[in-house]
Amino acid sequence: MLLSPNKLRSLLGSTNRVVLLDATWFMPNSPRLARAEFQGKRLPNAQFLDLDQVASSHPLGLKHMMPNGETFARACEKFGIGPSTHVVIYDAHGVFSSPRALFMFQSFGHRNSAILDGGLPRWEAEGLPLETGEFHESEVQETKYPIPSLDADVIKSYEQMVSNSTLVPLQTPGAELVLDARSRGRYLGMDPEPRPGLSSGHIPNSFSLPFNLFLQNTTAANGVTYTTMLPKEQIRAAVIEAVGIERANSVFAAQMPVIASCGSGMTAAVLWLGLQLLEVKRTSIYDESWTGYSMRPSSKIAKAE
Template sequence: MIGSISIRTPLLTTFTTRTMTRSISIKAPLLVSPRTLQELRSSPNADVKILDASWTMPNVPRNPSKEFVEKHVPGARYLDLDEVASPSELGLKHMMPSAQVFSEALENFGITPTSHVVLYDSQGIFSAPRALFMFRAFGHNNSSVLDGGLPGWEIEGLPTEMGHAEKTLKSAYPVPAFVSETVRSYEEMVSNAAKPLSDPLAEIVLDARSLERYTGLEPEPRPGLSSGHIPNSFSLPFRAFLQTNAIPGSDKTFTTFLSANDLRRKLVEAVGTEHAQLILQGKRGVRTTCGSGMTAGILWLGLKLIEESTLVSLYDESWTGYALRPESRIDRGVL
């Protein structure tokens, strides 16, 4: 079931790099339920901006932008994660955008530094956490994910609309400061992998791909890319953090996050009690990775739902960037 989450709004002071003007960043809950979003939308003078961040794997015969035109949450705009991104030297898609690209995209959406941005996707929980990671990495803490996404919204009997989104007036969004420690580079991943897990300075790496791809028993969906895993990384498939829900009257399903207690249990199963305790006590950092940096966001958000102060970063290039480099050491089997 999709639970209801109350909103906490402590004020945080941030500074921007374009004008260095003082702005207020409100910290919103990481997840909101459909009913909570409906209440937010109905609040007088509420500055709520809704973005559909649906994305699918290249081999999936779907077009999220066309699906958006066919049906979306009223007032939503479509956020193309492949477009709001910066070029990669390896030609990878949906890499973290520059601060300038992020700022310009938000201006076009009519988003201001104080807007409450709610992100969702059409699968329930899939690509929206990656979008939330992007917002939080640029200090826009007044951002949340809609748990259950568009299917969960519909199951609650809430309205949808179709057609192209109406253009909004451009807003002013100063170029934000990027929280650099939230994203890890290839060089940082290689350096970390060279440390034994017994080294207290080594961060725990969690791989969100399937166990079969992690062990090397199944090929990667990208032709010619080797399967396997980064040395000293743990397998924690992103689906382990999610609950699958049936859509009444259909053979389709959608996903929501597990409860915090169940998320904690899944973490312990993946890395063991000792590592899990160190992670949740803030004594050991975590780096999440996946195939291309998308579902690593699910692990990032799941860990934050257990304990928001957890030190979690994301390897942006993820396995594709790592395995494309011929000098990379690739392990197979189970850690």
């Protein structure tokens, strides 16, 4: 699921059918525009995957929710992706939104998919070729993609989260461990949410594990900073630090399932990816995440450990 630039370059030089997707996404309050940056600079022959567009509608108006099988299939066809195509996803941060796109592909059974560790900035920092100028979608040859079924266990609903929030992990049979990928200040209710009007705090009986604890920052010779996934042993240590050795061991032994949550279902996928690297397969995402949870007046919000 994780490729270095050199591994990707070798893959592109092979006879395998590879499609590159730029899944860059920025927070709503960011001045940067993902599609505009893609038009300015991208990996050769890459296409832009708009995660807000390849998504399902939501009654609360939430963005980038998991698409249904038909929407996913139609997007793959537009990109020239078939069921056996090797899909490699990257973003302009390094590792930020690309894991969410990978989660989508993996959840629909497209196992031949991975992300570029370090993304566009690492690729550029290592002196590998780039493509600039306007991208023309008409250059892509569409293909057929059968409508797949979504793995029903990978997405959690609001009702499931409310029910689970009354259970204490390890102390209550059937409890699932909820990991919150937002910053600790937002989890504790000390810092404001970036989306106006939302209360900070956390779901009762959840645990704080900011997604950046799975990442390391690198500053290249050109001054550009990017993120990559930490080595597995450090990811494992971050989980233990966040939830304690007993809960962590239950997770690693596949005895207790994990639900990852964040602000809007985006960076929760960084936690999901880290746990996949540790071979923790019983991991799902609360798709609405904190935005959907806190928008509902009936939701119980905790603001302390």
